[in-house]
Amino acid sequence: MRHLATIFFHKKEKDSMKHIYTTLGVAVLITYSCAHSTQNTFQSIDSTKNINRNQCSTPCSGCTYDEASDFDVVQLLTSDQINAQNVLQNDIYLESYPINSRPLFTYPFVTKEHYCNKPYNKAFTLNLFFNYTAKKKFTSTSVHLSDYIDLLEPDILEEIDIKQFTNINVPELIGLFAPAKMEERRLGGIFQGHMALGCNTLQMILPLYYLERNLHLYEGEMLDIANQPVFSDVMNVDVETYLKAHLLSDQIGLGDLTLGLERCVLENTCNSLYLQGRITLPTAAKFKEGLIGKKHSLSCTQPPFSLKHVYELATSADAGNECCKNLLFAYLSDFGTAVLDQLTANIAKSSLGQQAFSIGAQAVINHDINSYMGCSFCAYGDFFLGKKTNRLLLEKINPADFSDATRHYDNEPLAAENLAFLNNRLIQIMYPPVRSVSVYQKGQIGGRLSFISDTPYAMIRCGYDMWYKSKDKLEGRCLSQFQYDKAIKPYAYQGKLFGDISVNRQLWCLDLNGTLSADVTVDDSGIGKDWTLALIGSIEF
Secondary structure, eight states: OHHHHHHHOOOOGGGTTSOGGGTHHHHHHHHHHHTTTSOOTTTTOOTTSOOOOOBOSSOOTTOBOOOOOHHHHHHHHTSTTTOHHHHTTSOSBSOOSOOOOOOGGGSTTTSOOOOSOOOOSEEEEEEEEEEEEEEEOSSSSOOOGGGTBGGGOTTTOOOOOOTTTOSOOHHHHHHHTTTOEEEEEEEEEEEEEEEEETTEEEEEEEEEEEEEEEEEOOHHHHHHHHTSHIIIIIOOSOHHHHHHHHHEEEEEEEOOEEEEEEEEEEEOSSEEEEEEEEEEEOOOEEEEEOSSSOOOOOOSSOOOOOHHHHHHHHHHHHTTOHHHHHHHHHHHHHHHHHHHHHHHHHHTOOOSSOSSOEEEEEEEEEEESSSSEEEEEEEEEEEEOOEEEEEEOOBOOOGGGGSHHHHOTTOGGGHHHHHHHHHHHHHHHHSOOEEEEEEEEOOEEEEEEEEEEEOSSOEEEEEEEEEEEOOEEEEOTTGGGBOGGGGSOOOEEEEEEEEEEEEEEEETTEEEEEEEEEEEEEEEESSEEEEEEEEEEEEEO
């Protein structure tokens, strides 16, 4: 029994109330790596049933174990050494919302002001772009994964002793993942069309692009992980291949379709005012997912897990049974793989669009300072309609439900019920339930101040761009059962410097325009600093 305690809950007394992942959670995510190549033997075990089996399902010499009683397992878990009834009252997820993203059609390289004041009937534009975020923000202020989920926080890690089974130093290995940051890359093209309709102009924007997010470690940090026994001795897999399989999500497809109708309502020798109404349709559709990584999606079905079965395997493994040791790793592997993939699906998987209808308006004011210099100010706003989506939701906890006065852990006839209660709570912590909720946002607003210089050779534009999106509002009949405030996305803000240079040539009745554009974020909240390079070609006629 003492060895099972060191596998799960070997903690210092001062931290006995701290987060559960210093228990089975950390062991799961590490030991599943140890057994990555072992078959998923016990994947179908029901976590709430007593396991009536004393013969391992993988036949090999000496592969047997003694069946444990529910009461013995409960007594161990609620002992002073483990104190599971207190530890299990804490969550490892500090937040459970997906990470913020900015719609492509709001970027400076996509929406240009009418600083030329040049009439045309039709125009087609192709924007080839690359957008990169080195450190996506998990919260309003933090780019560190440890501020989103305590699973990788080395300060909470104490001594998780599984050295009787392997030479893996779990706290050291987990600590190596703490510096992980979330990268995002968007690469592709945005098709734009303009067509004159009397005094109005009909506009269309449709992106086709590749989106990739991954948890990133620098080369030295990757090397430290690769040198750990879990990779160098146990797993026959390259560390980079392993990380791509479980910590990366990518897809390619179409984004949302934006349609706008614009009209010039004021124009004189020095000034012009354009007003636009627009709608964005949730037409985003992926063509393929998992080009580099693997497919990830939030699962509404929680994986099975049995503390009793782990107890039985661990006891036999401690007695020197190699078969049970391998099966223990395989069993934890199944659960740990599900936990890690669910985390990746929540933070790395992102839609190619905003998944909701939006209605917006835009105003552009242009002013000519002289014959070759001008300025422009653009302001816009979009209101999002509600959408149905899945969110990870953390259970509300009532400490009284865990107390000995309520559960009577020393009462043997109640052992099966108490073990099922503790077992289920562990699953809820490591693999929070997914529920369908209605998400509403007040919307997004933005503004852009541009200065333009029109020379005989090129047109140069530079300025400052601001974008803001409100935080989520969730509605649903089930929300009262959960800590739904942790599933609400915070507001997001970006301030950007941007610039571009354009050249224009006439060919027959066509106006050909080529533009090189760039922007960089200098201030942000809740989203991260990114930069963009774009090559834009357009034909006007």
